[in-house]
Amino acid sequence: MKISATTKIYAVIGDPIAQSLSPQLHNGLFQETAVDALYLPIAVKSEDLEKLIDGFRLMNFGGFNITKPHKLEIMKVLDQLDPLAEKIGAVNTVVYRDEKMVGYNTDGFGFIKSIESKIGEIPKDALTILILGCGGAVKSVAMALADWGIKKVIIANRTVAKAEELVSQINKSWPGKAQAIEMAPEALKKAVDEAMVVVNGTSLGMADTALQSPLPKELLKKELLVYDMIYSPAVTQLLKDAQAIGAQTENGLEMLLYQGLLAFELWTGIFPDPVVGKKLLEEGINADEK
Template sequence: MDDLYGVIGDPIAHSMSPVMHNAAFHDAGIQASYGRLHVVPSELPDAIKGIRALGLRGINVTVPHKTAVMPLLDEIDPLAASIGAVNTIVNREGKLIGYNTDGLGFVEGLKKDIQGDLSSKKVLIIGAGGAAKAIYFTLASLGVRNIDITNRSDDKAFDMIDSCPVDIESQYCKLQEAELKLHQYDIVIQTTSIGMFPAAEESPIRVDRVKTGAVFSDIIYNPLKTSFLRQAEQHGAVIQNGIDMFVYQGALAFTKWTGITPNTELMKNIVLKQLGG
């Protein structure tokens, strides 16, 4: 019988994780099946019991369950605990362990476009939601010392800065202020849903001040090139969309489940094919 894996969320029909992971399992010669599991919030505790009872080997967790699932697990990885969200569950002989691979997946994708030491870069994160927090805490844990936050509301940004488990230099700046000092940053990371299909022409900030050689990243991957990225590219930035983060967070989960490093180029090509890109 194949080992069973899946992704839980509400909604879940749009998820590309099954096609990506099933291709990776096949390529690695692993007899496994990965599927979408639609779980509404009220059924989450029963779903976790079902994972134990059915012996599913691993689960990805997406919205709205990343935080709510944590008290239902047996153990939480320290980074996931500090972020306050789990996106990967490993079933180790009936013991369910929660991890967060979002931030590490983002950084893994970021590295290919970074020149020099990542820890020396000055970073701006746009947004203060769950993805922003995962990226922020992960960068801080990897030694990046200077990370600023801009967001529509300041409460969530200040909460994120105050709760960071690593002592770094961080400032909150309003969106208009961020636009004016954008040229100061080596890396600018857009983590909000602004610019996602079908509202692809929207951008969280105006991008017309870009430091030479700066990397502008948008975690959105539909469309593949948001208005934010188009503006940055026009002003000479190196740009990257959310495909790499999606692929690498999935690859890290795959490795935690199996102990095997999957073929990330295969996974990326599968996702691009699904997106028609």
């Protein structure tokens, strides 16, 4: 692409950053939508974060994404927070406009958009979702679901105290919307029977744990939507088990896609074509696997 003095700059910052598919997505979308902009991956250590943001303020920056480990720390150097991002306590997208840096969290939106067409005619206020795990992405998704208005989100975690802490935070803003359970077969069976959607928010299914699943396959039901936030591999052991009994399945690629599309809209006012965006991400994944 041709770069000029008017080219707006965007970035993703983290440590490490080489694995990010965001440059592949956003540079492709800038080209597709004819927006004069460039998106860069920038590795930054925690101790240099504030200096980097000060530098952004001096440049023709439109905004940036944040990945591990800076989603919490970045909040200290921003001018303003979106109300939901403030409740979540983490930011993954920043818009720089009118000399103000405003933080948002688009992870939950990404998840919601990725399941909307798959839950059919179930009203959201009748929807119960079981989430396995308690990491940063789970927190963002669980709070966004409570804010969206689902009936209940159930959090299951090996360390029950962590699940209880998250549930307490959710119920403080959205009373009665969340419940914590332990990762025990009896508790999981009861939660699966109650839920319409089961979500893996743990790392089980990736790399060295590729043959492992966070949920015993005998607990799965054909009526469920079984969702794994992992997108590489595309079909984890959990999703294989679910497909074997005929359950509907989804991996985390569309969550990644839609959180990126919302960030793009926040920056440019344009919500890009999801089909184009998904193709760009798939091309990036295929290139990484070669």
